[in-house]
Amino acid sequence: MSNDYAAVITTVNAAVLLVGTVQFSVVMGKFAERTIEGHREEYDLRGRVIEVLRRGEQPDSEDLRNLKRMRRRRLLGATKSFPAYTAAGLWFVLCNVLIVSTVKVLKWAGTANAGPNPDLAEDSFFIAAIAICVLVVEAYVMGFVKAHAGQKLTMRHYRAGFTADERQELEELIRRGARSSATLPSLVSAGVDPSSTGTTANPQGG
Template identity: 25%
Template sequence: MSNDYAAIISSAIVALLIVGFVELHDQKKRAKEQVLAEEAVNFPRLQALFDRIRAGQQLSEDDLLLASQIRKERLAMARVFAIQLRMSAAWSVLCVILISALCLIFVWAAIDRHGPARWLAWYTLACTGLGILAVLAGAVVKGAAEAATMRRALARQWNGFDAEFEAFYQQVGEYEERQRTGEGQDPSGS
């Protein structure tokens, strides 16, 4: 390992550590925001259902549908939290590995007339490569999670419109068929 390599790899490790700490902070912040947003929406609805049950009222089909949707959302959120927890744990372990590599570089640099330390060069290269892979994997997982969140939001938004869309598209299809066959056109040609 040369002094130049030690300087370059130390800079790369510090950059990866910064990314790792920012990721850990961002994951914690997003998890907290998701819980607060979910509670703001679902807690009043659940409270109303529990109040009906406490009052001895039977829940309607709409109430049961709502409770089922809330349950599915909470289960999906639990799966997301499990993934976020694993990612946080992986980032934490990776940060410890990167810090150990950085400390070994500092010790190597502090020794007067230090040798080549090929094992340290390989170790730091492997740690840095692992860190870069983790950054890329984190970006992919985040993108997939965002896509799943958007898909769920759109499904929830359009859930009630399925019958209306079916009727709408049927009318559009009938109109297009009339246009193709010439039934809906003015016979005078104007």
């Protein structure tokens, strides 16, 4: 290992460490915010229910249902967040390995008349290469996960806003390649006056 190599590998490790630390901090910060907010909301509601019980009154059934939904949502949220927490844990381990590798390289560079130490050079190279690969793969995987989650959310809103029959009707129209608004049965089903669309019926049928 040469001094030039030590300078290069130290710079690479520092850059990857910076990115990894930011990634870890962002994920854990979001986790802390969601956890604190969810627990505050749930335990505030629990406190209100206990106050009602103290007065000898029957708690509102809607509050009890909300508490049950909050518990289910908390468990479901932990399951959905598993990939992000796995990435955070991976970066935590990888950052510690990078720190150890960098310290060893710096120690070698600061030692007078240090030998070539090929084992340290090889180890530091593979650690840096793995860290760079993780950085690239994580960016790709997280982008794919976010895109998939956004697609599912959009589809959920679409299905919640329209009935299955309306969606099926649209699919049929798309397959038939309908072009004229006069062929849209949705105008009738929605109670829209055809005359308001600017289409005038021909009483002669021609």
